[in-house]
Amino acid sequence: MLEEGYAAVTVRRVAKVAGVSSTLLHYYYPTADDLLIAIYRHRSGQDLVQLQRALDAPDPICALWAYQTDSARTALGVEFLALANHRKAIRGEIARFAEYSRSLQTKTLSRLLDGSGVTAGCSPVCLSMLLTSVSRNLIMESGVGIASGHGEARAYVESALARLRRSWERDR
Amino acid sequence: MLEEGYAAVTVRRVAKVAGVSSTLLHYYYPTADDLLIAIYRHRSGQDLVQLQRALDAPDPICALWAYQTDSARTALGVEFLALANHRKAIRGEIARFAEYSRSLQTKTLSRLLDGSGVTAGCSPVCLSMLLTSVSRNLIMESGVGIASGHGEARAYVESALARLRRSWERDR
DNA sequence: GTCTATATAATGATAGAC
DNA sequence: GTCTATCATTATATAGAC
Numbered sequence: 001m002l003e004e005g006y007a008a009v010t011v012r013r014v015a016k017v018a019g020v021s022s023t024l025l026h027y028y029y030p031t032a033d034d035l036l037i038a039i040y041r042h043r044s045g046q047d048l049v050q051l052q053r054a055l056d057a058p059d060p061i062c063a064l065w066a067y068q069t070d071s072a073r074t075a076l077g078v079e080f081l082a083l084a085n086h087r088k089a090i091r092g093e094i095a096r097f098a099e100y101s102r103s104l105q106t107k108t109l110s111r112l113l114d115g116s117g118v119t120a121g122c123s124p125v126c127l128s129m130l131l132t133s134v135s136r137n138l139i140m141e142s143g144v145g146i147a148s149g150h151g152e153a154r155a156y157v158e159s160a161l162a163r164l165r166r167s168w169e170r171d172r
Numbered sequence: 173m174l175e176e177g178y179a180a181v182t183v184r185r186v187a188k189v190a191g192v193s194s195t196l197l198h199y200y201y202p203t204a205d206d207l208l209i210a211i212y213r214h215r216s217g218q219d220l221v222q223l224q225r226a227l228d229a230p231d232p233i234c235a236l237w238a239y240q241t242d243s244a245r246t247a248l249g250v251e252f253l254a255l256a257n258h259r260k261a262i263r264g265e266i267a268r269f270a271e272y273s274r275s276l277q278t279k280t281l282s283r284l285l286d287g288s289g290v291t292a293g294c295s296p297v298c299l300s301m302l303l304t305s306v307s308r309n310l311i312m313e314s315g316v317g318i319a320s321g322h323g324e325a326r327a328y329v330e331s332a333l334a335r336l337r338r339s340w341e342r343d344r
Numbered sequence: 345g346t347c348t349a350t351a352t353a354a355t356g357a358t359a360g361a362c
Numbered sequence: 363g364t365c366t367a368t369c370a371t372t373a374t375a376t377a378g379a380c
Contacts, residue, residue, distance in 0.1 A: 001210035007179035012372065020317040024346055026375065078312075082254050085315040086177035095317045103321050122328040129321030130328070133309035134302060140250075144262050145267045149301030156294045156302070182355065195358085196364055204356065 002075055005170070006083040011035060033089040040080055040090065044097045047073060053102060055108040061165050062097040064105060070094070075139050102128050118167045175246055178255040183207060205261040214251055214264065216269045219245060223273060227280040233337050236277060237329070240307040247311050274300050285336075288343035292336055303329070 001009050012034050015022040023085035029035035045109055050067060068074065084094035102125065109124035120127050136149055173181050183204050193320040201207035214271060222239060229235035247307050256266035274297065281296035306329055310322055 003258070005179070005254065007177070008258070011375085012373075021347060023373090023376085024349085029377090032201055032374065060355070065185045077256075081316060082177065082250075085312070086175070086180070091316050097293050098313065098316075098318045102318075103179065123324050125321040126324035126328050129243075129309070129325040130306060133305040133325070136263075136312075137301070139307035140253050140257070140308075144253060144263050144270075146274075148271055149297040152295050152298035153301040153305070156298050165301055183357085184355075193365060195366085198357065199363070204358090271359090 002072065005081050006036075009036065009039075026063055033087060036083065036087075037090050037093055040093055040097075043076065047077075047130075048097075048101070051104060055104060059165060060108050060112065061161050061168075065131060065135075065161055066110075068131055069138065069154075071139050071142070074135055075143065076088050078136055102132070102137075112168050113164075115171075118164065118171050120164055173249050174244065178208075178251050181208065181211075188318050203261075205259060207254065208259075209262050211267055212265055212269075215252075219249075220269075220273070223276060227276060231337060232284060233288065233333050234339075236280075237303060237307075237333055240303055241310065243311050243314070246307055247315065250308055250312055274304075284340050288340065290336065290339045290343050 010027075011025050012022045014035065018025075025035060029038055036170070050073075051064075054060065054063035059086045069072040080094055081098075084091045105128040106125040109120075111126055112118070113120055113124060122130070134153060138154065141150070181200075183197050183201075184194045186207065190197075197207060200220055201210055210280070222245075223236075226232065226235035227237040232259045235308045252266055265343065277300040278297040281292075281299055284290070285296060306325060313319070313322070
C-alpha cells in the first residue's frame with residue numbers, strides 16, 4: 001500500500017505475500033473490503049498503543065509531534081483516508097478511529113493547557129487538527145518530491161510547540 | 173476521479189464518457205499515463221488562472237484562502253497528489269506545478285508582508301505551506317465524515333488571516 | 345481449513361479494416 | 363482519424379475436491 005497505493009492491494013497479492021491461496025483469504029474475509037477493514041483494524045490498534053504512549057510521555061507535546069511526523073505511519077494513514085473517501089463500506093471504520101484519535105489528543109492537550117495560564121492561541125482540538133494537517137501535508141508532498149516551505153513549516157511548528165512546552169512547564 | 177478515486181479513471185471509462193472508442197484515446201495518448209498527464213495539464217492550467225486571479229485581487233490573502241478551500245479543486249488536487257505518489261511517470265508533472273503554485277503564493281505574500289512592518293509570525297513560504305496543509309486536511313477529512321476540530325481550525329485560520337490583513341492595510 | 349479450477353468482468357494495449 | 367475485434371493480464375468471487 002505504501003509503495004503502490006491502496007488500489008494495488010488486492011486479495012491475490014496479499015495472498016501471495018502471505019504464502020496462501022487467494023481462496024483461503026476469501027474464506028476468512030469474504031470480500032476485499034472485509035480484508036481491508038481487517039488490515040486497517042490491525043494497524044489502527046497498533047497506532048493507538050503508540051499514540052497513548054506518546055500522550056503519556058513526560059513531554060507529551062513533543063512526543064505527539066514525533067508520533068505524527070513518523071512518515072511510514074502517516075503515509076499509511078493518508079492512504080487509508082484516500083481509500084475511505086471512495087469506498088463507502090470502510091468509511092465508517094476510518095472516520096471512527098480518526099475521531100477517537102483526535103479526542104484522545106484533545107483530552108491530553110486540554111489537560112496541559114487548560115489547567116494553567118498557558119494559552120496556545122487556539123483551542124486544544126484546533127491544535128490537534130492543525131498538527132495533523134501539517135504533518136500529513138509534509139508527508140504527502142515529500143512523497144512526490146515537493147520540498148519548498150517544508151523546512152520552514154517544520155521549524156515554525158517546532159518552535160511554537162517548544163514555546164508552548166516552556167510556558168506549560170513554567171506554570172505547573 | 174472525484175467520486176471513485178484516481179484508480180477508477182481508466183482509458184475505457186474516459187472514452188465512454190467522451191463518447192469515443194478507447195482505441196481513439198490510445199491514438200492520441202499512447203499510454204494511460206499519457207492520458208492522465210494530459211488531464212492534469214488541462215486542470216492545472218485552469219487552476220493557475222484562478223490562482224493568479226486570487227493573488228491579483230484587492231484582498232489577496234482572503235482570496236487565496238477562498239481559492240484553497242474550494243472543495244472540488246482541492247479534492248482533485250489531493251487525488252492527483254496521491255496518484256503521483258505511486259506513478260513515477262507523472263510525479264514530475266505534479267511536483268513541478270505544486271512548486272510553481274507555491275512560489276507564486278510566496279511571491280505575493282512576500283510583497284504584502286515584507287514591504288512594511290507586518291509580521292505574520294512565519295515566513296511567506298511557510299504561510300503558504302501551512303494554509304495548503306490545513307485546507308487539504310479539511311477537505312480530505314470532510315470526505316469521510318470527520319468533522320471535529322474543523323470549525324475551530326477554520327475560525328482560527330480566518331481570524332489569523334483577518335489580523336494579518338488589518339495590519340497590512342494599516343501599514344501601507 | 346486449504347486447495348485447484350473456474351466463471352465473469354474489467355484492465356492496458358495492439359492489429360488491421362476502412 | 364476512427365472503428366471493430368482481439369490478446370494477455372488481472373481482478374473479485376464461487377464451486378467443489380480433499
